[in-house]
Amino acid sequence: MTPLVQINHINKIYGNRKDVIEAVKDISLPVYEGETLGLVGESGSGKSTLGKLLIGLEAPTSGEITYRDKVLWKKKRFMRPRPGEIQTVFQDPQSSLDPRLRVKQIIFEPLSALPLKERKEKGSIERLHALVKRVGLKVEHLDRYPHEFSGGQRQRIAIARALITGPSFIVLDEPTSALDVSVQAQVLNLLKELKQENQLTFLFISHNMSVIRYMCDRIAVMYKGGLVEIDETKNVLNHPKHDYTKMLLSSMLKVN
Numbered sequence: 001m002t003p004l005v006q007i008n009h010i011n012k013i014y015g016n017r018k019d020v021i022e023a024v025k026d027i028s029l030p031v032y033e034g035e036t037l038g039l040v041g042e043s044g045s046g047k048s049t050l051g052k053l054l055i056g057l058e059a060p061t062s063g064e065i066t067y068r069d070k071v072l073w074k075k076k077r078f079m080r081p082r083p084g085e086i087q088t089v090f091q092d093p094q095s096s097l098d099p100r101l102r103v104k105q106i107i108f109e110p111l112s113a114l115p116l117k118e119r120k121e122k123g124s125i126e127r128l129h130a131l132v133k134r135v136g137l138k139v140e141h142l143d144r145y146p147h148e149f150s151g152g153q154r155q156r157i158a159i160a161r162a163l164i165t166g167p168s169f170i171v172l173d174e175p176t177s178a179l180d181v182s183v184q185a186q187v188l189n190l191l192k193e194l195k196q197e198n199q200l201t202f203l204f205i206s207h208n209m210s211v212i213r214y215m216c217d218r219i220a221v222m223y224k225g226g227l228v229e230i231d232e233t234k235n236v237l238n239h240p241k242h243d244y245t246k247m248l249l250s251s252m253l254k255v256n
């Protein structure tokens, strides 16, 4: 399999000389084209930080990330592969959707990064209508504001926004954690279907093992900023190698 993303010895340090937080410590891993790689670990283990390094929201302190063999970060600058190629869906659609914008404006937002010709093609009304219907919303929803929707519907808006540019890679950071269990299942199924239909690759961050088990081909386990284990989902779940993974699994399975 070809790695779409290759992370090589990545470190991310926050803070100043006195107060240093090593959020990500010497992580190396591939994300293969077409897979869903789950990223698990306790709160503060560095999952979101790693996700942010991949979408350009944080620059690594050292190390290298390549995307289709091209370096993503060069001297603290994010070298966007193709505008809109890498997208994200965050946990809380309440705070990630601008309350002052109508749904149509929210979904179209990422198109502003695209060249004019592509913006026109991707931003056609036919495409927009097909997309909102595909994510389970209605065309009349496009003129409404985020507060007029339920949590699940807001996450569908966030998914449409992520898809409008025609991405290949999506970082999903706890995309269903804020949702009720039944709504969570619907959104997870939608994500699975959309992944198939659009040949997407997912990095799926979650602390919920049932969700990870359902969604992911492989699992990477983070502990205190480092990577302790990475393998196929069934291997990590049935034969965890690292003591921390065993502990994490038993504590997670108790709450799930």
Ligand SMILES: Nc1ncnc2c1ncn2[C@@H]1O[C@H](COP(=O)(O)OP(=O)(O)OP(=O)(O)O)[C@@H](O)[C@H]1O
Residues within 6 Å of the ligand: 014, 015, 021, 022, 023, 041, 042, 043, 044, 045, 046, 047, 048, 049, 050, 207
């Ligand atoms: N902008 C920041 N400035 C300083 N420290 C930060 C910043 N962002 C994250 N950290 C710290 O880096 C470490 C890793 O945080 P991160 O959010 O990546 O963990 P996480 O595994 O995603 O946790 P959670 O599951 O709670 O979201 C934590 O100690 C956190 O406090």
